[in-house]
Amino acid sequence: MPDLATKLIQTNPDSDHLALFAQRLRSWLIADLTENAAFTESRAKALLRVTNAVDDATLNDFARLLEQETAVRLALHQLLEASGLAENSEVAALAAASAQTEIPNPKSEIQWLSLATAVFAWKAEYPLLQLDPASPPDTYSPAGLVVKQTAHFLRQQVQRSATERDKLGRQLAFNANADAAPTLDSMPPAAEIPPLPPYFRPPIPVNYPEVARDTVRVDEDEEARDVPGTAVTRNAPLTITEDDLRPDSLPNNVTRMPSIRITQDQVHQPTPPPASRVVTPRGGAESSTNFSDNVRQSFGRKEPMTTTKLRVIVQEYPDGPGLYGLQVKVTCKGIKSYVAGTTNREGKFLCELPVRVQSGLTYDVDVTWPREMNNEVERKSVTLNPDRTEFQLPFYRTLSPEGKG
Numbered sequence: 001m002p003d004l005a006t007k008l009i010q011t012n013p014d015s016d017h018l019a020l021f022a023q024r025l026r027s028w029l030i031a032d033l034t035e036n037a038a039f040t041e042s043r044a045k046a047l048l049r050v051t052n053a054v055d056d057a058t059l060n061d062f063a064r065l066l067e068q069e070t071a072v073r074l075a076l077h078q079l080l081e082a083s084g085l086a087e088n089s090e091v092a093a094l095a096a097a098s099a100q101t102e103i104p105n106p107k108s109e110i111q112w113l114s115l116a117t118a119v120f121a122w123k124a125e126y127p128l129l130q131l132d133p134a135s136p137p138d139t140y141s142p143a144g145l146v147v148k149q150t151a152h153f154l155r156q157q158v159q160r161s162a163t164e165r166d167k168l169g170r171q172l173a174f175n176a177n178a179d180a181a182p183t184l185d186s187m188p189p190a191a192e193i194p195p196l197p198p199y200f201r202p203p204i205p206v207n208y209p210e211v212a213r214d215t216v217r218v219d220e221d222e223e224a225r226d227v228p229g230t231a232v233t234r235n236a237p238l239t240i241t242e243d244d245l246r247p248d249s250l251p252n253n254v255t256r257m258p259s260i261r262i263t264q265d266q267v268h269q270p271t272p273p274p275a276s277r278v279v280t281p282r283g284g285a286e287s288s289t290n291f292s293d294n295v296r297q298s299f300g301r302k303e304p305m306t307t308t309k310l311r312v313i314v315q316e317y318p319d320g321p322g323l324y325g326l327q328v329k330v331t332c333k334g335i336k337s338y339v340a341g342t343t344n345r346e347g348k349f350l351c352e353l354p355v356r357v358q359s360g361l362t363y364d365v366d367v368t369w370p371r372e373m374n375n376e377v378e379r380k381s382v383t384l385n386p387d388r389t390e391f392q393l394p395f396y397r398t399l400s401p402e403g404k405g
Contacts, residue, residue, distance in 0.1 A: 009172045011096065012098060041113055072110070074168055078153065117147070298334055308386055313395065315347050315397075317397065318394075324343060324347065328365065365381070
């Protein structure tokens with residue numbers, strides 16, 4: 001069953017109705033602002049540029065991409081789904097009304113920057129009036145996080161591949177039956193509704209016929225009489241003697257098979273199961289199978305061992321896009337084997353490592369940056385302990401989107 005955001009997008013037949021719905025949604029989000037302090041498209045663009053959240057190239061690519069109807073459907077669907085606006089009854093009414101409205105003349109373009117900023121501000125319950133380019137917000141302040149989420153939304157639309165865009169576009173295409181009422185055949189069977197008084201007969205009858213006076217009569221002066229019963233005959237009990245068990249006493253149609261004997265050659269010793277391996281890395285990991293056993297043999301003699309998870313996150317900058325396919329190697333001092341693998345599409349690598357219960361254990365993590373970053377190998381050490389079930393170790397190439405610092 002499709003979600004609410006998908007239904008709202010599927011009800012709009014073409015790009016003109018989608019633009020009308022986007023304009024009404026933007027007006028509804030900024031309705032609390034006065035005319036003198038309206039949140040315009042230029043103000044949203046200035047806010048993104050002054051905070052260095054997005055560059056001009058991304059803005060140009062975004063504007064050129066959103067000229068296609070499929071890209072418009074994907075962008076609106078992501079805004080509704082990420083913010084929870086699809087569950088709002090007023091937004092659902094706006095989508096239904098926009099889909100049924102006749103548009104004689106094409107509407108103007110959608111003001112995406114102000115719309116996306118207003119959506120994420122509504123999600124964070126942050127007033128748009130305080131988003132002022134004249135006083136840029138800090139990066140990790142509530143206003144800065146709103147701007148950061150808006151910039152991340154713009155980059156997601158630009159970085160999405162054409163194959164993925166076409167695949168999602170077919171799911172969000174116009175569907176005339178998206179908001180149709182369900183038929184009787186499609187509706188699930190309803191449970192029986194119990195009747196309520198006084199429209200049903202009470203479960204306890206007023207008169208019991210088995211105890212009614214007119215049905216049962218007892219005569220105290222009547223003498224007891226013996227009722228003749230059915231005669232029962234008892235035969236002699238069945239007995240089995242040794243003579244009955246002799247071979248010559250068996251019937252002709254009975255064949256006795258030879259006794260079953262099991263020799264020592266027929267007994268097979270069960271094969272012991274292979275030793276289980278604890279290390280189970282993800283994200284394309286290629287690890288040494290005896291790494292966990294070697295760590296336990298070296299450090300588990302004087303102290304019991306347990307396991308915990310280590311998640312390595314490799315990004316271009318904090319809260320930025322992840323780097324895919326980077327080599328990650330986890331080693332431990334004194335152990336020749338290791339755990340190695342590559343990051344997934346989100347730039348993450350997950351592995352499970354043994355640690356000491358009381359004192360923990362220190363591991364070295366090496367990340368090899370790609371060729372365009374000079375193939376440098378960066379190492380970080382982290383001490384794991386069983387107090388937490390999962391540890392995160394981030395790696396950043398730069399500390400800001402501009403590559404400075």
